[in-house]
Amino acid sequence: MTSISANVRRIIDLRSDTVTRPTAEMVEAMSCAELGDDFFRDDPTVLAFEEEVADLLGMEAAMLVISGTMGNLVCALSLSPRGSSFIVEASAHIQINESGWPSAIAGLTPKPVEGVAGTIGVDALQQAIAEAKLRLSAPPRLLCLENTHNAAGGRITEPEHLAALADIAHASGLRVHLDGARIFNAAVALGRPVRDLTKHADTATFCLSKGLSCPLGAVVAGGADAVQEARRWRQVVGGGMRQAGIIAAAGRVALNSMVERLAVDHDNAKLLATRLRDASLDVDVEAVETNIIFAKVPGGFDYDFFQSDVRASGIVIMPPKAGRIRLVTHREVSAPDIVFASDMIAKAFDLARRQAPSADARMAVPNAVY
Numbered sequence: 261m262t263s264i265s266a267n268v269r270r271i272i273d274l275r276s277d278t279v280t281r282p283t284a285e286m287v288e289a290m291s292c293a294e295l296g297d298d299f300f301r302d303d304p305t306v307l308a309f310e311e312e313v314a315d316l317l318g319m320e321a322a323m324l325v326i327s328g329t330m331g332n333l334v335c336a337l338s339l340s341p342r343g344s345s346f347i348v349e350a351s352a353h354i355q356i357n358e359s360g361w362p363s364a365i366a367g368l369t370p371k372p373v374e375g376v377a378g379t380i381g382v383d384a385l386q387q388a389i390a391e392a393k394l395r396l397s398a399p400p401r402l403l404c405l406e407n408t409h410n411a412a413g414g415r416i417t418e419p420e421h422l423a424a425l426a427d428i429a430h431a432s433g434l435r436v437h438l439d440g441a442r443i444f445n446a447a448v449a450l451g452r453p454v455r456d457l458t459k460h461a462d463t464a465t466f467c468l469s470k471g472l473s474c475p476l477g478a479v480v481a482g483g484a485d486a487v488q489e490a491r492r493w494r495q496v497v498g499g500g501m502r503q504a505g506i507i508a509a510a511g512r513v514a515l516n517s518m519v520e521r522l523a524v525d526h527d528n529a530k531l532l533a534t535r536l537r538d539a540s541l542d543v544d545v546e547a548v549e550t551n552i553i554f555a556k557v558p559g560g561f562d563y564d565f566f567q568s569d570v571r572a573s574g575i576v577i578m579p580p581k582a583g584r585i586r587l588v589t590h591r592e593v594s595a596p597d598i599v600f601a602s603d604m605i606a607k608a609f610d611l612a613r614r615q616a617p618s619a620d621a622r623m624a625v626p627n628a629v630y
C-alpha cells in the first residue's frame with residue numbers, strides 16, 4: 261500500500277459511515293453504565309434503551325443485537341417459516357451483501373424485484389406476490405424493504421409509499437420487515453418522525469454503528485410477539501449478551517446527540533457530489549438525498565493509479581463495484597475535508613482515466629463490499 265506523505269494531514273475516510281468512532285460522551289457513558297446480565301433481563305441500561313427505542317419507533321418492543329445483519333436475520337427468522345420465499349429489492353443489502361443467510365440459515369428463497377432508486381413499485385410488488393403464489397413456487401411470507409437504500413445511493417422511500425407496500429403485503433398474507441440500517445438518515449432528510457417510517461412494518465432494524473457513531477450494535481423493534489420470537493432466534497445464532505449495557509449506553513447517547521446532526525452529513529454529501537460533478541465526474545447530484553454518493557468509473561480507468569494517488573493525499577476510498585465508486589459522508593468528515601477531498605479525487609480521477617491500464621491492473625481491481 262502507498263505510504264502517506266509526511267506533509268499530508270489526517271486521513272479522510274470516505275469508505276463508509278461505519279468508520280466513525282465513539283464520541284467522548286459515549287465512552288464516558290459506556291464506562292459509567294449501570295450493568296446487569298441481559299440474558300436474565302436485568303441489565304437496567306439495556307432495558308431502558310430497548311423501551312426508549314420501541315417508543316421512538318412506534319413499536320411494542322425492541323431488542324439490542326450485535327449488528328444490522330444479525331437484526332435482519334433474526335427478524336426474518338421470527339416472521340417467516342423455512343421453505344417460504346421473501347420478496348426483496350434486487351440490490352438490497354439483504355439480497356447482495358449479507359453472505360447468503362436467507363438460504364444458508366433461514367431456509368428462505370429470495371424473490372428479487374427490480375426497484376426504481378431502490379424502491380419497489382406497487383405494481384411490481386403485486387406482480388411478484390402473484391408469481392410467488394404460483395403452485396410450484398415457495399409460498400411468499402415476507403416482504404423485506406430497505407430505507408435508506410444503500411446500493412441505490414442512500415435513496416429514501418417516502419412513508420406513504422412504505423405504507424402502501426405494507427398494506428399490499430399484509431392483504432396478501434405477507435409480513436413486512438424493514439432494513440432501516442440508516443433509517444434516521446431518512447427521517448432527518450424528510451423532517452419526519454422516525455416512527456412515520458417504521459410503524460407500518462412488523463419488524464424493523466436500525467444500526468447504531470453507522471452515522472450514529474456507536475462502536476457497535478443495532479436494534480430490532482416490532483410487535484411484542486415478533487420481538488420475543490426474534491429474541492429466541494438471537495439466542496440460537498449465538499447473539500445472546502450479558503453486560504450489554506455498555507453497548508446500550510452508547511446507543512442512548514447516540515439517540516440523544518447523533519440524530520439531528522446527520523443533516524450535516526447530507527449537506528456534505530451534496531457538496532461532494534456537486535464539486536465532483538463540476539469537475540466532470542459522472543455523478544447524479546439530484547439523486548443524493550442522504551449521505552451516500554456514487555461516481556461512475558469510465559472505461560479505461562486505471563483504478564490502481566487512482567487509488568495510490570488519492571491515498572497519498574490521505575483519502576481512503578473503497579474499490580469500485582459494478583462500475584461505480586461509492587463515497588460516504590459521516591461525523592468524522594467536515595466540510596473543509598470535503599472541499600480538499602473533492603479536489604484530490606477529481607485530480608486523481610482525471611489522471612487515472614488518461615492512463616492505459618495494464619492487463620494486470622485491470623485484473624487486480626477488487627470488488628468493494630458495501
Ligand SMILES: Cc1ncc(COP(=O)(O)O)c(C=O)c1O
Binds near residue numbers: 409439467
Ligand atoms: C442497508 C444495510 N443493511 C444492513 C447492513 C448490515 O449492517 P452490519 O454491518 O451492522 O451487519 C448494512 C451495512 O452496511 C447496510 O448498509
